[in-house]
Amino acid sequence: MSDSLHRLARFLIACLSLFSVLIAGAGSVRAADDFLDxxxxxxxxxxxxxxxxxxxxxxxxxxxxxxxxxxxxxxxxxxxxxxxxxxxxxxxxxxxxxxxxxxxxxxxxxxxxxxxxxxxxxxxxxxxxxxxxxxxxxxxxxxxxxxxxxxxxxxxxxxxxxxxxxxxxxxQAPAAAAQPSEMAGIAGILEGGRLLAIVPAFVLLGLGLAFTPCVLPMVPILSSIIVGEGRQAGRARGFILSATYSLGMAIVYTALGVAAGLAGEGLAAALQNPWVLGAFAVLIVAMAMSMFGFYELQMPAALQTRLAGASGRQSGGKLAGVFAMGAISALIVGPCVAAPLAGALVYISQTRDVVIGGAALFAMAVGMSIPLLLVGVSAGSLLPRAGAWMESVKRLFGVLMLAMALWLVSPVLPPLVQMLGWAALLLGYGFYLMRRHRHWASMAAGAAFAVLGAVQLVGAATGGRDALAPLAHLTGGAHQGLVFKRIKTVDELDRELANTGGKSVMLDFYADWCVSCKEMEKLTFIDPAVQAKLANTILLQVDVTANDAQDKAMLKRFKLFGPPGIILFDREGQEIPDSRVIGYQDARKFLVSLQKLDR
CATH class of the missing domain: 2.60.40.1250 (Thiol:disulfide interchange protein DsbD, N-terminal domain)
Known part of the structure; x- marks a missing residue:
């Protein structure tokens, strides 16, 4: 195993050297303590x-x-x-x-x-x-x-x-002069220009993001790679695979973020079209099929031979493939815009300092990778490495990957198709567990999956169109959320802000492919306390799903790189300083943000 560690070390050094050259070549601008306000x-x-x-x-x-x-x-x-x-x-x-x-x-x-x-x-x-x-x-x-x-x-x-x-x-300050509240501390860290403060802070921020819906799909991908190793999946081998996978994700994620910051546009909409999402979903389904034993997913023989000749063993080719899979996974993570990412992108776009901004993004990606590294380290003790249990675990990860592929393309699928897809997956796996395994735990798990699938099927057949609440239309449990007035152009927004009628204004940036937007819609905006707080507020919403010229102009107006983003305005139509909401907030935290409407 020492040879594998040495190869991994050389591989990591080469990748980090390439990353340093890419981000150092653009030049940096550093702030000194004696610059004037x-x-x-x-x-x-x-x-x-x-x-x-x-x-x-x-x-x-x-x-x-x-x-x-x-x-x-x-x-x-x-x-x-x-x-x-x-x-x-x-x-x-x-x-x-x-x-x-x-x-x-x-x-x-x-x-x-x-x-x-x-x-x-x-x-x-x-x-x-x-x-x-x-x-x-x-x-x-x-x-x-x-x-x-x-x-x-x-x-x-x-x-x-x-x-x-x-x-x-x-x-009150005008719109673009205000600093978003969640990003105020982030901006202060970046503007300080001290890498010793920036790197650990963004590692912690990344660790927090690791448990969001945007990053959690990486876990079954990495786990399936480790499970696919079979008897070789010990702790050291698991750590090598997870470190390689995480490094591929971190470098590509950081490079894309730096490019987006310099270009002044986000990654979100560019990666959320049917062709891109469909290609990723097909790749994930292909990996899932290998978990079911249809074939052994591996690199082309010619490329394996070359890599094996260079490294002396085929494991080098395996690491290169895992690195590539991590890089591809970064494209799935890319559309998620949260406060740390938005803060770093705004800093890069305004200062062109890609050393500070790039270091922050890379540190954040490292923090996001910590759970993946723990999955790799624990592989030798938590995952069975041989026998019938190994086949069951592989099939479980295959199902998880199919679920992730369905979730990935859900933004471009009609709600009915989504519900039918979940019903087929849950019913199929439920019946498989009940028929293949006679152990009581497997039977109970299979029955639970089958019931969940049946609920989706009944909901779809009776007119339900929400996979998260398939029977809400039958039980009366559907709670009316906030009702927004949709606007499209900057001129429409200016007219609304010029005629507030003495009311405050909330502007919500939304997109069909935005996971956090859907979370806010279904978990936060339906809260009675939130609705009561916004009873005397004009609710405006911009749908930037299409990412056309008008959508880009609206995002540029507020220096946003993509949804979710909420802008609060006072009764005179001026943005309230230090009040922006970037990323998902639950009802309790969002109510705290809404207190600034009382200014």
Whole structure:
């Protein structure tokens, strides 16, 4: 076994070296303790130069600069003309690896307005320090009034981004300036730039994610690989297999996350189309068939021969296959967007620091792999390695893998087909256990599976369309969940926020393929206390299943990489700072998040 450990060590070193080269090549930006607060480095003022012209002035501190292409302006209650931005200095920016137009010192921007009356001007911008730090995009707001001789003295920004010496009255911050509550601590860890703090923190976060529906399907895949080893599946061998599998998952998962962060788009929708899901499901079904003894699933003989020649034994080829299976499994995990993943992706997208962001993602993937490693280590003592019990265990894992394949393609299947699929799987395995094994435990388990399958079949035949509650329509147990108003475009959202009628607003990002969205819908939104708390709140929902241009624009508006995500707005239509909900929350925790509606 020492030879196997040596081969594993060489294999891990080679993979980690490749990973280091990939993430180090993009360059990093580190924050130092003596960098200015962005509100001080880029002082913002706004005033009405005349009744129909806004003047926006930035005082840029020495050693700092701002990007022309990052300026954007919007207003609630009035129409803005195109901004008049003077020419800047063109330079090659190391952060973005391209020529950009920048400004130093003082910058004055003029914007024409159409209409009259009070309005809120929101200005988006981004700047960097000459020393190398690139700040996240910033937003500032100012209350102004157009028409009727509305020229005014300079108005300092309102909200969370205002300099501390400002005398402007504090109000709620605008949408993109707010930091999501669940991600606040994550953002603080990342912005600290200390790997000694980031790595252990994200390992713990990953360990928490390991018990979510997105990661648990990895356990039967790995277990089936170990069970397939038969008599060789001792503790050392199990650990080698699980470590190889986990490393393949971690490297691919991290690389995909870094790419998504740099591109500014999530992985979720891209991986959730029928062709991708169908291909994964077919692969898992093929593995399940090998558990039932239809054939021995192994690598092509020619490739096995080459790998065996390189390593001296065929186990090297086995490790390469397990590594590949872990990499493929990462694509199943990829669509799950939780607070740690969202925080790391936002950090990468805003700072382009793939060293810090990539290290955080890799550490999180390692944490997610800890239960898989425990499965591998325990293989020698918890799983039988020979005899009739081994065949029963292999068939059990085959059934689990078939169940995972059905769960994987369920987002693209009609509810009736889903229920019939579960009925066939449960009834088939139940009858198999009762007919093949005469032991009382097997008979009881078989009867339980058969009853569950029969419930699905009865539910489907009588009009039920929910696999999680197949008989709810018959028993009257179906509880009415929250009723959302569906919106599609950014313009629709702006109209809703401009006409709240004195009510708070909750915006929910949903997709048919989002597991956590379904959990929120069926377990959280039906809670009576949650519904009572939201009785005086406008409920809006964006369905981003299609991932079309309008869906991407809505996600980009709030810097989200995919669902689930819930945004809370106050009675004036402004996002409530530190209130975002990313990922699943049960009713108790969600009620705590909803307390911020009372601000």
């Amino acid at each position: 962005p509100a001080i480095a880029f002082r913002f003022e706004a005033r009405m130069a005349d009744p129909q012209t806004v003047e926006v002035r930035y005082q840029i501190a020495e050693g700092y600069y701002m990007y022309r292409e990052r300026f954007a302006f919007r207003a609630n209650g009035i129409k803005l003309g195109p901004p008049e931005i003077p020419p800047g200095k063109v330079k090659f920016d190391e952060t973005f690896q391209k020529d950009v137009e920048t400004y130093k010192g003082e910058l004055l921007i003029r914007i024409s307005v159409e209409g009259s009356g009070p309005f809120t001007l929101t200005a988006a911008s981004q700047g960097c320090a000459d020393a190398g730090l690139c700040y996240p995009p910033q937003e500032h707001s100012a209350q102004l009034a157009a028409g009727d001789g509305a020229a005014s003295a300079p108005v300092l920004p309102i909200g969370a981004n205002a300099p501390q010496m400002s005398t402007a009255p504090p109000v």
